[in-house]
Amino acid sequence: MKPRDSELMQAADREHRDLTVPAGDAQAKVDAIAELGELVRGHVELSADAVPDAKFAAMWKRIDEQTAAPVVESRGLLARVTAWFDRYRSHIITGAVSAGAVAAIAIMVRPSSPGDSSGGALGNSINAQPVQFRPAEVESLDTPGGTGTVFHLTDADGRSTTVIWVAPEDSVEGL
């Protein structure tokens, strides 16, 4: 019985080992199918090998470019300074922003400047100011013809004020 083409293909792939291929056209078909199969497998393997090689080649090329030492050029001072700013731009910006934030906080919490008098138009008006609880420090005290005494007065609100009291030496009770 003459084998069918499907059986010849199985025989070429060695999937139909019991089939005896008669010589002649049937054997030629089997040989042709086997050869064609070898060609296809070889092409597929070569293609599979070629794709990773191309990817690795591109990757190594990029790594080489990035790790290569920079080309040293003879440049002017301004160009080198500019390059330095370019290289450390993020550091400089971070530092500048931080310094700006600190300066802004310092400006917000500092007391108003001496020129910002809130005394009003009248010459004898009194400036209302927040009082800090810190007594004055007396470095030297001279009271000619009298006796000086230094008090640290604490009022009902707990605010401390330095009072220097000069009493005449000839007073009977002084203070």
Next chain:
Amino acid sequence: MNRRTPLAATLVATALLAAPAFAGDAECSYLEIGASGGKTAIDAELKALEKKLTTPPLSAWTEFHKLSGGNASLDKLKAQTLKLAQGGASLLLRDRTDKRLELTVTMDDHSGKRVLDVKQALAVGNWAVWVASNAKAEGHILALTCK
């Protein structure tokens, strides 16, 4: 404009803003007060000092009247004379920081005799009080606050 110009401007502005705010001057307010042991009374203009005037030892007096007062703009190391109703006084700003002033203060009585010469440091916003009492148990008070 070069793209680095804003960065340079930011750095310069930051340096300028971080500089001290004070150049050495101070704005002060003073009150000259007459104190005695009469009927209990404190002038309304002395309200800023009322709690101090009613605290010992100043509470030894019961009557306080404002004699004069005003503002004094102090320049560093330049003496400023205060014309008081009774006698006179002078203020000298020797140095200052943003929290503290170093002052030299003198007080003369009505006859021009020096009764007080003091060097002291004063915290910004605090009051300093100088009192000269006489044999009649009357008080001549000078109070000063600066910023």
